[in-house]
């Protein structure tokens with residue numbers, strides 16, 4: 001379940017988290033993954049066959065989201081301290097950026113932090129297992145891992161070509177320039 005950290009407020013209740021994020025234009029849902037996937041989810045790193053097994057086990061969710069939002073593809077991201085070049089991977093996304101397509105993530109294991117600047121407000125959304133989040137195109141955000149340093153997330157795409165970071169200057173965004 002997600003937790004929101006604002007300047008003077010922490011939001012933990014699921015309904016309030018959803019309400020806050022909806023107000024910021026972000027789609028948020030809380031889904032549970034089937035228990036049968038736990039043995040694979042509990043492993044830190046996965047080989048290609050295990051990744052495929054996870055995605056197959058979540059195919060029903062993909063179908064449901066395809067019908068609702070029109071996604072065309074999905075893949076799986078597995079990040080932890082033993083991933084080669086993990087610091088470089090994180091460095092690409094921990095700075096304020098936008099994408100020209102939505103950024104859609106379903107967290108199925110571990111946790112992480114999305115940061116946003118929307119409407120002049122800077123806030124963090126701490127996501128964990130079960131959280132589904134869809135960040136609209138051209139939304140100022142960043143992402144990083146937390147102290148647990150481990151996450152598995154399914155990414156859903158309408159168009160993967162639009163999914164590269166475009167960096168923006170935080171000072172200018174906060175100043176409304």
Ligand SMILES: [Fe+2]
Nearest residue numbers: 093097099103
């Ligand atoms: Fe991003």
